Amino acid sequence: MIRTADRLNTVEEYYFSKKLREVRGLIAEGKPIINMGIGSPDLAPSEEVVSAIKDSMNEDGAHQYQSYQGLPDLRDAIADFYKAKFGVVVDPNSQILPLMGSKEGIMHISMAFLNVGDGVLIPNPGYPTYTSVTKLVGATPILYDLHEESGWFPDLEALQQQDLSKVKLMWISYPHMPTGAMADQRQLSSLVEFATKNNILLVNDNPYSFVLSNGPLSILGIPGAKEVALELNSLSKTFNMAGWRVGMVLGNAAHIDAILKVKSNMDSGMFYGIQKGAIAALKSGEEWFSSLDQVYQSRRELMFAIADKLNCTYDKNAVGMFVWAKLPKNSLSAEDFIDKVLHEKNIFIAPGTIFGSNGEGYIRFSLCVKEGKIREALNRF
Known part of the structure; x- marks a missing residue:
């Protein structure tokens, strides 16, 4: 047996990878599972997007290697x-x-900017991949606390009192995943000021700005942000293109060049047809966004009813395609609670603890479930 790399000792298999095997096993046994745990859009992209990829199939060069930097038309879009x-x-x-x-x-960002031993500020709760990738590249995760009482925004004054001399990078995500909390202009400005003062690369992971959100913001809209910040974005949630795998990173030229050095050694460019579909998606009119919100708004109201049935509390103003709900006092732990629901009601809900220790006492419902299934789940409760 060939010994694996030591770096694998620092990470576990992604929670959803493991849990969905259990869920699939229950389905194979004939259990009527309703999956409310995964944020994978069940809706289709627009007809224009699908037509764009179909129409591109016979274009010259469509099936050749593509530029590592993507089509000029895609970058323009x-x-x-x-x-x-x-x-x-x-x-x-x-x-x-x-x-x-x-x-x-x-x-790519982690490989481009982090050396072994560099510190990385990671939100708790937050997207688990920030921590696992940090460990895989040999850097050191430094969790910073987010709490409901402070609107899921970091206490930057408390962070400033810590030894930040080895911190190279800070992950943020607003609108926040998993809670759906927003950050306003003033808060984003304070993050840019904090990063500038401490010579930290600030990376905002921003895929949820156009789901049930009336005021989308980019960290790059803050004065001085381009000097210290990058922004990740994605077409997965906004345009129902999760399986297409289309995202982007934006920032100043020096930072982008550094990331390109990594990326160009790891793939051979995005498929031409997918790029054409992405261009069509990015040109979508306002009716696309409003129709998407109508669907998610209707689903969210039903999901609120389920949360009410479970005596949970939640923020009706949160955005994104999830409902982050606080379990009642004296309830089971988050993971015990969702296991009980899974095996007694055949409903899978994500426990808050997969996003960090500050997710204890919370559960997360996905809105990527058709209304009929949500109503069925409500009836089961």
Whole structure:
């Protein structure tokens, strides 16, 4: 047996990878499982997007290797989208790098900027991949606390009192995953000021700005942000293209060049047809966003009813495609609670603890479930 790399000792298999095997096993046994745990959009992309990829199949060069930097038209579409939706002006030739999903960007950024032993500030609760990738590259995760009482925003004054001399990078995610909390202009400005003062690269992971959100913001819209910040974004949630794997990272030219050095050694460019579909998606009109919100709003009201049935509390103003709910006092632990629901009601809900210790006492419902199934789940409770 060949010994695996020591770095694998620092990480576990992704929670959903393991848990979904259990869920699939229950389905194979004939259990009528309703999956409310995963944020994988069940809706289809627009007809224009699907037509764009179909129409591209016979174009010259469609099936050849593509540029590591993506089609110029795709970068132009991303730049136009950011100007129209966020009021942010970026140079499509030097400040945008398309990605095969923003998740790969987490690895690319970490490999481009982190050395062994560098400190990385990671939100608790937050996306688990921040921690696992940090460990895989030999850097040191430093968790910073987020709490409901403070709107799931970090106490930057308390952070400033810590020894930050080895900290190289800070992950943030607003709108926040998993809670759906927003950060306003003032809060984003304080994060940029904190990063500038401490010479830290600030990375905002921003895939949820256009789901049930009336005021999308980009960290790059804050004065001085481009000097210290990158932003990841994705077409997965906004345009129902999760399986297409289309994302992007934006920032100043020097930072983008550093990430390109990594990316260009790890893939051979995004498939031409997918890029064409992405261009069509980014040109979607306001009716696309409003129709998407109508679906999710209706589903969310039903999910609130389930949370009420379970005596949970939640923030009706949170955005994104999840409902983050606090379990009643004296309840089971989050993981014991969701296991009880899974085996007694055949409903899978995500426990808050997979996002960090500060997720204890919380559960997360996904809105990527058809209304009929949500109503069925409500009836089961």
